[in-house]
Amino acid sequence: MLTEALQRTHVEVMIEWPNVTASGQRELGLKPEELHKSKCVLGFFPVIYYSVLLCVGVPVNILTAVALSRLASRTKKALYYYLLAMTGSDILSQLFIIFVGFLLETAVFHREVPTLLLHSVSAAEFAANHASIWSTVPLTVDRYVALCHPLLHRQISYPARARRIIAAVLVLSLTSGLPFFWWSDMWRSSHPPTALDAVLTWTHVTIIYFLPCSIFLVLNSLIIHTLRARQRQQCGREELGPNTAPHRRLGKTTAMLLAVTSVFLVLWAPRTVVVIYHLYVSSVHRDWRVHLAYDLSNMLAMLNTAVNFFLYCFVSKAFRGAVRDVLLLRGGPLHPRRALPQQQAHINASSSSLYSGSNKRWRHLTGPRELSSRIPSLTDWKTEGIVLRESFCLPRLNLTY
Template identity: 55%
Template sequence: MGLAGPETAGQPQVTPLPTLNGSNPRHDDVVGHWPEIPERSPCVAGIIPVIYYSVLLSLGLPVNVLTTVALARLAARTRKPSYHYLLALTASDIVTQVVIVFVGFLLQGAVLARKVPQAVVRTANILEFAANHASVWIAVLLTVDRYNALCRPLRHRATSSPGRSHRAIAAVFSTALLTGIPFYWWLDVWRDADPPSTMDKLLKWVHCLVVYFIPCNIFLVTNSAIVLRLRKKSQRGLQPWVSKSTAILLGVTSLFALLWAPRICVMLYHLYVAPVYRDWRVHLALDIANMVAMLNTAVNFGLYCFISKTFRATVRQVIHDAHMSCTLKSPPKGTVVELVLKSVGPEL
């Protein structure tokens, strides 16, 4: 899967734990570190990933829906491109939670015990990787927009508009879906008992480059330029050291880089050193790395609330409006009857 799901308790486990790169005279002539005799590594994480993803989905999905409504109001009110990009980022996080966390980890991995037709699994791979790519590259769009706004303000004012932002977002989503198609041939790392083929290595490196290394390099270059420009302006007394929009940008990109780093490291370690299938330590490391990476889909709400007073006020207004709507739709029992009796009382 795009982000491999947890092993289930119903699957066979092996009592002796395999050793990392253990030597065996029968395999001394084999090239590489992968032994020939398959010994499935036990899932030492047990039920913990299932509980974690259930809590993440039950808390993260409502929070992201609330974030979407709040950002939609701010985007309609201010018409700022940054709000449209943040809205698209939240929408991609919702898709990621539904496709990867619910369908991939919980439904396929835990409920169905991975007993799913191969064609369905491979089709789900496309959607999972497309969701990953969309989420990351929407953040790249946000970074480029903030760079143009701060470092090229005249050009940004002349070219930025909600329509242009919508076209850029649509292009990213379309490209993400196209770039997810090759991952139809992505192998399930939990059952990958054989040494990686050329196709396996190519897909894993494309995954690491597209999802992490290239975006992080863009984040590093543009954020560094933004910070230098803001530092110069603050020294001249032209504006504050860091604006709220810039703080949100730095927070979003930094959290992504930190939370996704473990998964990328484990993927490369799995590719060149030890398989998940036969080494319980790599198995556990990938379980933890996936859990940390998926946390990125639910933390932005807290970041926005911490930084932006405007966002907090909008969220409070959304909650208040929802509460008032529910109150008006469900009046207390007897209210309607009492009103009718009072209105016809003099005629009785």
């Protein structure tokens, strides 16, 4: 009895510390790579975190998509189509990466799924992730052209072109996810990283972080430089006279762009560092500290798929109004308000009377003296110009974004 109790105690100790002796390893049937495998220090916290993030992020992004669809139909601006593409890509990332990758494969099935399915889901995860990040690049380029080249922006920025650009970005993102079918499972791979792992890792961090962040930093720097130059020019004009320079300020759309790109730069930086560290220094499979850092960095990176809604609400009054209409089930006008037939007839009558009065006045001019006495003053011409502009609804060139 005492011998059996000692043996049972010895087995319990070996279960808790499986790498004590070689004989215990053989008794438990554990492989050498399983004995040195790093443990998940966070326990069930990642499962709770991703469940909450999924339950909050998916409804919020669906609400964002509906509100942006209304704004895009109402205003016909390319900006809302780019934001709608970002929102749709975030929904795909939440479904493939959080729901399928982290919750189903890792938490429910413990990655005990067929290898073909595991690699297929990995390729879909990378494709959705690339689409989520690269959908922000056309928005950044659009805002740069709008601020630095406003006349060119009015020629090249329209909904049809925006939809073509978005379709091209989605196709390229799906194509870029195919090589990651051979992505190595960091939690299960006990062997050192191979040359293929190094190529895929550097391709991943370049596509996911270094290349888009370089574009963001360059274009945002040019935008900020342009805004500061205009501000200095405005200050110089105000010194010459109080009414010589129009009031310029940082547009809400530009502020929203800077906020979205800044949040992305901050949230995705830790994961990029950990992936490179795993490749060259220490493995996630063997070091519990790298395992912990990789878990935390993934949590921060996935948080980026659910924060854009709150940034839009904080910055844009039009977006808040659209969200309010959706929540209150109010169908706002999808198209701009048009003039009624009576109002249009009144406008035509007033414009025709204005032209007829001008023609009669000029028809009775007979001499130089009478010509000088009958020429309208500068105030009259300004008044008539205002009436004409309001009558024919001439578009005003608005260069403030």
